[in-house]
Amino acid sequence: MAQEQRTSVRPNRITELFGIEVPVVLGPFGGVSSVPLTAAVSDGGGLGSFGLYGYTAEAIHKTAGQLREATARPFALNLWVPDGSENTRLAQADFDRYVGVLRPYFDELGLPLPEMPDRYLPDFGEQVAATLEAGPAVVSFVFGVPAPEIIEEAHRRGIVVAATATTAAEAAALEAGGVDAVVATGMEAGGHRVSFLKPAEESLVGTFALVPQVRDAVKIPVIAAGGIADRRGYRAALALGADAVQVGTAFLATRESAAVPAYRAILKSPAAGETVLTRAFSGRLARGIPNRIIADLRDPSRIAPFPAQNWLTGRFRPEAAAQGNTELMSLWAGQGAPLIRHDSAADVLAELLAGESGL
Known part of the structure; x- marks a missing residue:
């Protein structure tokens, strides 16, 4: 993106807090984050983000090194806050039934069919330690309030802490917990519903109802997320009190994304106009494009609890992606997918920032 486009945006609380030039944040994707896309958004003046779900400490260090080689600008690393379900052990008979x-x-x-693992996820403490050692400009969290000692250590290292809320009450809890910025994510957003005070089904507030409520509830900067894909959403979010926008699906459809061609194609097809909430792939509620897996697993009794279901489907989803079999992939997408028009991260950024001029 041209320098004159970036500098036409006036600094605000988010750009100053994150050390970026434009108030646009890349949504962190679990499983389909890519170094090229993260770097492209950061190089364009926004905050590129990389999702670390399931990453070991070694993989986190490696990824952070690749990001530093790809961009000299600020970026964020994202982690999932555990809620205790991660430690759930299935009986062998139950595991076999879900398989x-x-x-x-x-x-x-x-x-081949998988065998029951010793654990479904890496140790969260090891993930946090590796992430903070990597020293990103921002560390962001979903599914809860990070522990005080995590926030304190991040601040000691000069790292900004952001976290995600799906209700005004969650935003207030995050502010009380010491985070520096809150992502107000509406039910329109693709991927997992990251509610943590009440069940996700009871926390389905739309983005443009949520943003002003969160702005009234907290003093820290607010980032709007969910259903924002073009200049109109950008302009509306800021008008309602957001300091920045977070965009996922529109960037996921770009060539810099780690999404395979078949996935990017379906994001730009009429099929993306109909998204549903499902637990079929992970055991947690998430928004995606309907396919055979979702249709087959409507009965909750056929779905293992999180994180076992996510681990199990994770044994075949990569191969489905490699084969371009979209019926067996998790096709996460937000309700703004029909607004996708661009194939590069730079063009998505330019489209969003056109909202600055009121075009």
């Missing part, structure tokens, strides 16, 4: 439900997909893709 049996998914067996047709493994067979279709030519994959």
Whole structure:
């Protein structure tokens, strides 16, 4: 993006807090974050973000190193706050039953059935330690309030802390917990509903109802997320009191994304106009484009609890992506997908920032 485009945006609380030039944040994707896309958004003056769900400490250090090689500008690393469900152990019989439900997909893709692992996720403490050692400009969290000692250590290292809320009450809890900025994410957003005070089904507030409520509830900067894909959403979010916007789906459809071609194609197809909330892929509520997996697993009794379900489907989703089989992939997408018009991160940024001029 040209320098004159970036500097035409007046600094605000978010740009000054994050050390960026334009108030645009890349949504952190679990599983499909890419170094090129994160770097492209950061180089364009925004805050590139990289999702670290499931990453070991070694993988976090490696990814942070790759990001530093790709961009000299600020970027964010994102972690999921554990709620205790991560430690759930399934009985072997239950594990086998859930594997049996998914067996047709493994067979279709030519994959062996998985055996029960010792654990489904890396240790959160090790993830946090590696992330803070990596020293990103921003560390962001979803699914809860990070512990005080995490925030204190981040601040000691000069790292800004952001976290996500789906209700005004969650935003207030985050501010009370010491975070520096809150992402107000409406139910329109793609991917997981990251509610933590009440069940996700009871926290489905739309972005443009949520943003002003959060702005009234907290004094820290507010980032609007969910359904924002063009200059109109950008302009509306800022008019309602947001200091910045976070955009996921529009960037996910760009060539810098880690989404495979078949995924990017469906994001730009009429199919993206209909998204649903489902627990089929992970055991947690998430918004995506309907496909066979979602249709097959409507019965909650056929879905393992999180994180076991996410681990199990994670054994075949990469192969489905490699084969371009969108019926067996998690096609996370927000309700703004029909507004996608651009193939590069620079063009998405330019489209969003056109909202500054009121075009």
